[in-house]
Amino acid sequence: MTEQNSDGKRNQKIRIITNLLTTALKIWLRAQVSQVSHIDVDIKASDRQLLSGKIPWVSIGASHAVYQGLHIGQIQLIAENIQVNIGSVIKGQPLKLLETVPVVGELIVEEKDLNNSLSSELLLTALNDVLVKLLPEHCAKTKSISWQKIILENHQIILSGILTSEGQSMPLDIYLGINLINGRELQLAPVLIKCDIVTPEQSNHEYTFDLGSEVDIQELTLIPGQLRCRGQINVNP
Structure with a gap:
């Protein structure tokens, strides 16, 4: 029972960190644009990686975004091997990238955009x-x-x-x-x-x-x- 409780608390902690990272990523992304109608963030990482602030894989989808006045209809991004300031995020501070991240993406821009x-x-x-x-x-x-x-x-x-x-x-x-x-x-x-x-x-x-x-x-x-x-x-x- 004690071991199950320990595992349950650990899983709950991981879920909290995952939710914090997902929310922080969305806030960070929204801060980069002046307008966006929808953002999807999908994080894939092990428990140990999350606790150390390492994110091996993230998928980000957004639609109808405006970046510095530039309108973008749809954008889909995949980033790998991301290092973030997880300790600060847990304390409620803004998410920051600690290293350069190569981002693979596809965007669609309409003529009206x-x-x-x-x-x-x-x-x-x-x-x-x-x-x-x-x-x-x-x-x-x-x-x-x-x-x-x-x-x-x-x-x-x-x-x-x-x-x-x-x-x-x-x-x-x-x-x-x-x-x-x-x-x-x-x-x-x-x-x-x-x-x-x-x-x-x-x-x-x-x-x-x-x-x-x-x-x-x-x-x-x-x-x-x-x-x-x-x-x-x-x-x-």
Whole structure:
């Protein structure tokens, strides 16, 4: 009876720690986004691993999340070999990562999500980086650009905006074919730029973007109205 009681208390303690970790993970995830409609967290770990703050495997699913103004329809993540501050979590303090965690994931972004994200600093920075790459000789003269719409087609993104240059405003349409060269490099080709200040010769080039060593994209798919991405990214403490 004593042994059964001991096992029961131990199992109860493990359940409490699992619930604490699950709740802390959800709170931490919600703190990373300004809006999310649903989060699922599934933890797989032994009793000893949980008590030491080691989590061998975690699955995280979220829908309709907003991260720094960027709208994401669905995201599914799997992380392995996570080390967290379990002692602090048990005391009611926020969860923190103690080591860099490689996260494998898949996300789905709808065309409407991208258009709802046009005020996001993350997206605007990416779009302006593309513009600088495509039109370096004109960017010094360009005072501002107002991005109006993003259209997703098969293997192609269409960016539409209003460009203000030397006191004049004019429509700008950029047609970008997107190809995955390797895990960290994207190639923009073919490229077609429709704007009064751009000649046909200036718009017919190939461009490569390096996404950085923390990123490893395995699949990038563009279909009408939707972008799907699958790969790995390192999440630092």
